[in-house]
Amino acid sequence: MSRRAVLGWVGAGALVVVGGTLVRAQRQGLLDPRTGPAYTAWQPTHRTGAEAVVAAAVLAASPHNLQNWWFRPTTAADGSVTLDVHDDTSRSLGVVDAHRREAHLGIGAAVANAEVAAPALGFDTRLTVRPAADDETLLARLVLTPRTPAEPDALTQAIPHRHSDRGAYPPEEPSADLLDRLRATALAGTTGVDLVWITASDQRRRLGAILVDAATALTADHQMSVDNAELIRYDHQQVERYGDGLTIDAQALSPFLEVAAQLLPATSRTQGDKSWVRSTRDVHTATARAYGLVVGDRSDSATRVHAGRALQRLHLALVAEGWAMQHMNQAVEMAERDATLGTADRFDGPLTQLAGGQVIAALRMGRPSGRAVASPRRPLADVLR
Numbered sequence: 001m002s003r004r005a006v007l008g009w010v011g012a013g014a015l016v017v018v019g020g021t022l023v024r025a026q027r028q029g030l031l032d033p034r035t036g037p038a039y040t041a042w043q044p045t046h047r048t049g050a051e052a053v054v055a056a057a058v059l060a061a062s063p064h065n066l067q068n069w070w071f072r073p074t075t076a077a078d079g080s081v082t083l084d085v086h087d088d089t090s091r092s093l094g095v096v097d098a099h100r101r102e103a104h105l106g107i108g109a110a111v112a113n114a115e116v117a118a119p120a121l122g123f124d125t126r127l128t129v130r131p132a133a134d135d136e137t138l139l140a141r142l143v144l145t146p147r148t149p150a151e152p153d154a155l156t157q158a159i160p161h162r163h164s165d166r167g168a169y170p171p172e173e174p175s176a177d178l179l180d181r182l183r184a185t186a187l188a189g190t191t192g193v194d195l196v197w198i199t200a201s202d203q204r205r206r207l208g209a210i211l212v213d214a215a216t217a218l219t220a221d222h223q224m225s226v227d228n229a230e231l232i233r234y235d236h237q238q239v240e241r242y243g244d245g246l247t248i249d250a251q252a253l254s255p256f257l258e259v260a261a262q263l264l265p266a267t268s269r270t271q272g273d274k275s276w277v278r279s280t281r282d283v284h285t286a287t288a289r290a291y292g293l294v295v296g297d298r299s300d301s302a303t304r305v306h307a308g309r310a311l312q313r314l315h316l317a318l319v320a321e322g323w324a325m326q327h328m329n330q331a332v333e334m335a336e337r338d339a340t341l342g343t344a345d346r347f348d349g350p351l352t353q354l355a356g357g358q359v360i361a362a363l364r365m366g367r368p369s370g371r372a373v374a375s376p377r378r379p380l381a382d383v384l385r
């Protein structure tokens with residue numbers, strides 16, 4: 001074969017490879033990330049009334065972006081609306097959240113967004129947590145009473161700008177003053193929970209090591225690893241189809257890893273596990289400028305709802321003040337896993353000792369990495385019943 005013919009075949013082969021990669025890049029959403037119906041929830045809305053309150057609620061954080069909520073608004077003759085907030089138990093993280101602690105925290109987060117957004121949408125709110133003892137899925141009832149719309153306050157304005165930030169936080173530590181203020185805002189109106197800041201460097205190192213060990217232990221537990229990977233969405237088509245889950249761009253991976261994860265055919269679970277443990281060690285814990293531990297009775301669903309409200313209010317307050325946050329729950333997940341399996345406790349004791357009480361949830365904070373992005377949301381029609 002002539003040299004020219006060989007070059008022709010090589011060129012054609014390269015074209016096929018590049019073309020295939022581009023087609024995959026398009027499918028994976030690399031060329032147009034975060035566009036499409038799964039992201040419209042973050043755009044300004046023309047909705048009004050209770051529907052607008054629910055539209056704010058669904059922008060809240062939820063574990064693995066599970067969005068295990070559904071809402072039933074009932075309007076009374078006087079214009080007030082009773083908004084029931086349910087846990088959708090058909091949506092689950094499997095053994096990662098066997099007792100629905102995180103699912104209930106997510107419901108609390110949605111309730112907090114609804115409460116924060118309501119005054120500017122023309123409603124006062126009255127909240128009852130677990131209003132019906134015989135209905136375990138009805139976690140909250142929010143009565144919305146018409147009022148003159150208020151000016152949106154700082155927390156309200158933060159709602160569409162709050163995203164989980166899993167990148168490297170710059171080396172600026174928060175002042176004690178700021179942490180006090182944030183704690184007061186987070187806990188306002190909650191019962192049964194407290195927020196403990198971990199700021200001393202030796203304590204931060206200890207908690208960091210616990211979180212890395214927990215991530216390692218979680219990935220070594222086959223069923224935990226499988227269920228943990230269930231909601232990772234490698235493909236933009238999946239994101240648009242389901243409108244939930246953890247997208248690759250929200251993981252704030254290094255640019256090379258992000259491109260590799262999105263271009264290669266779905267990365268293997270073990271590769272993903274390794275990359276997560278590495279990020280936990282080298283990015284998340286290495287750049288945590290303070291940790292927050294939310295303390296309360298982990299087994300009580302009402303307390304979990306209050307804890308979720310506190311977490312969401314905290315995140316909004318952080319964003320309003322120019323700071324960032326990432327939930328970090330692997331140590332609590334593994335504490336529950338050890339208890340469920342009846343194996344020796346590895347994480348609960350050390351966490352309790354650090355926090356001075358039972359830990360329901362953990363997080364890190366710092367200045368924004370600049371890598372936080374919006375995550376998908378399910379259509380309102382799917383969560384309004």
Ligand SMILES: Cc1cc2nc3c(=O)[nH]c(=O)nc-3n(C[C@H](O)[C@H](O)[C@H](O)COP(=O)(O)O)c2cc1C
Pocket residue numbers: 059060061062063064065066102103105106109162163164165166245246326327328329330361373374375
């Ligand atoms: C109860 C709860 C637990 C969470 N645990 C973690 C976690 O361990 N690690 C993490 O990176 N994000 C965690 N998140 C954050 C969610 O993954 C995130 O809220 C979701 O993907 C939606 O993204 P957004 O917060 O940017 O809107 C948690 C959120 C909640 C409410």
